[in-house]
Amino acid sequence: MHEPPFCPNHHCHCHYPIDDQSRRRWYCRDGSFVSAREGITRRFSCRYCGKRFSEATFSTDYYAKRRINLYRLRRMLVSGVSIRAASRQLFCAPGTVARRLVILARQSIAAQAEICDHHTSGEPLVADGFQSFWVSQYHPNNFNLLCGSESQYVYALTSVSLKRSGRMTDCQRRTRDRIELEDPTDPAALERSFGELVNAAARLWHNQRVIGVRPPGSCVLVTDEHQTYPRSILPFRASSSIEHQTVSSRIARTRENPMFAVNYLDREIRKDMAEHHRETVCFARNAAQSVARMWIYLVWHNLEKPYRISPRSQRTHAEVSGVSPVTVQRQRRKFYRKRAFLCRCTKLSEAQRRDWLQLHWTPEREIRRSRRVTPSYAAA
Ligand SMILES: [Zn+2]
Known part of the structure; x- marks a missing residue:
């Protein structure tokens, strides 16, 4: 991700589609951190509401400690595989699959x-x-x-x-x-x-x-x-x-x-x-x-x-x-x-x-x- 697409705070007007002129200035870089899941992850903050967020906020693995192959999981769920069987295949807990x-x-x-x-x-x-x-x-x-x-x-x-x-x-x-x-x-x-x-x-x-x-x-x-x-x-x-x-x-x-x-x-x-x-x-x-x-x-x-x-x-x-x-x-x-x-x-x-x-x-x-x-x- 080169730049965040919008502010993740739904109370902020930058969460909703904004014109290109203000799009350039709505966020600023706010350092980075190292996560076990993604490695070095860039952090940003919104200039209008102050909300801090990172590249991971826009990933489908949001709020997760571990990356799971969602493509594989979806294929299993639509092919008669139960939650526990899927968790055994993916080497994770059933709660993670849930x-x-x-x-x-x-x-x-x-x-x-x-x-x-x-x-x-x-x-x-x-x-x-x-x-x-x-x-x-x-x-x-x-x-x-x-x-x-x-x-x-x-x-x-x-x-x-x-x-x-x-x-x-x-x-x-x-x-x-x-x-x-x-x-x-x-x-x-x-x-x-x-x-x-x-x-x-x-x-x-x-x-x-x-x-x-x-x-x-x-x-x-x-x-x-x-x-x-x-x-x-x-x-x-x-x-x-x-x-x-x-x-x-x-x-x-x-x-x-x-x-x-x-x-x-x-x-x-x-x-x-x-x-x-x-x-x-x-x-x-x-x-x-x-x-x-x-x-x-x-x-x-x-x-x-x-x-x-x-x-x-x-x-x-x-x-x-x-x-x-x-x-x-x-x-x-x-x-x-x-x-x-x-x-x-x-x-x-x-x-x-x-x-x-x-x-x-x-x-x-x-x-x-x-x-x-x-x-x-x-x-x-
Ligand atoms: Zn904002």
């Missing part, structure tokens, strides 16, 4: 948010919930996915913790009721969470109308016949002209099925992520980190994974959804090199901001009423 995983998730969320206005295919959208669990089978969750029906690009992700339902023995039902008594699940959480997904669909449709790539008409959203979905879509129907189409989940899950995009993603997530494999000892112990891992997987799917392997396609899912190859390449280059800052990511949705700050409570492990302290460097 902290780097959050960094990878923030880089992923920033990349996803930056290209949110570049989709031009105008394809119908498909939404569905991928169900898994965290902590135990008494805490099922839903990862709600919004995908392009042709590109299988994931446009939005929201997550929610649910109350266990379905067939149970009497003993299991008593345990479920005891847990619910101590820490009740919000019955409206799924409706709200799916509503956020519909909001993302409405925003995407509006952006495509503004840049003129979508013909006038309604935004087609295909879902299964879940009873909650119509209630979530209702508030957006009038303002965004969302046309809701439903498909029975009993029909064959083939390429011709209108829900193919989410069925395909469900299958890929189930086989590629260790915590979602069925009947294994791998499962999510922490809700916020589970969401972080899902972001890493989905953005890798969007930006790195070939669209088809037979016949082999050179394009990614993002390119098929209408993002230019130049934009995709730029995001891929930035991913490991430039640390993403929360305050500079202006296009984050509310759900993405929550995922970035890890504001998800793990059932039975954390008390909802207690305050969660987010490290200031994560909120910068």
Whole structure:
């Protein structure tokens, strides 16, 4: 790094884009120090707010004592390797992998948010919930996915913790009721969470109308016949002209099925992520980190994974959804090199901001009423 790109203090005006004239004078050299990780590291200070920082502040290894190969870690996490197995491969503690995983998730969320206005295919959208669990089978969750029906690009992700339902023995039902008594699940959480997904669909449709790539008409959203979905879509129907189409989940899950995009993603997530494999000892112990891992997987799917392997396609899912190859390449280059800052990511949705700050409570492990302290460097 030849010169620091901006001041890392988000209260300082130099944190935000500034004109070239003042850019030259906003910082001054402030000596150097020797770190075990980087060797000699230059230090700077901001002339306006006095904030001191170094070259390491802008590295993706920020606030870390040790350098971990993030490229290798990301490849492992999206290939069915569990946290402990990854830590054995990288000769570090599982906690080190867990902290780097959050960094990878923030880089992923920033990349996803930056290209949110570049989709031009105008394809119908498909939404569905991928169900898994965290902590135990008494805490099922839903990862709600919004995908392009042709590109299988994931446009939005929201997550929610649910109350266990379905067939149970009497003993299991008593345990479920005891847990619910101590820490009740919000019955409206799924409706709200799916509503956020519909909001993302409405925003995407509006952006495509503004840049003129979508013909006038309604935004087609295909879902299964879940009873909650119509209630979530209702508030957006009038303002965004969302046309809701439903498909029975009993029909064959083939390429011709209108829900193919989410069925395909469900299958890929189930086989590629260790915590979602069925009947294994791998499962999510922490809700916020589970969401972080899902972001890493989905953005890798969007930006790195070939669209088809037979016949082999050179394009990614993002390119098929209408993002230019130049934009995709730029995001891929930035991913490991430039640390993403929360305050500079202006296009984050509310759900993405929550995922970035890890504001998800793990059932039975954390008390909802207690305050969660987010490290200031994560909120910068
Ligand atoms: Zn400053």
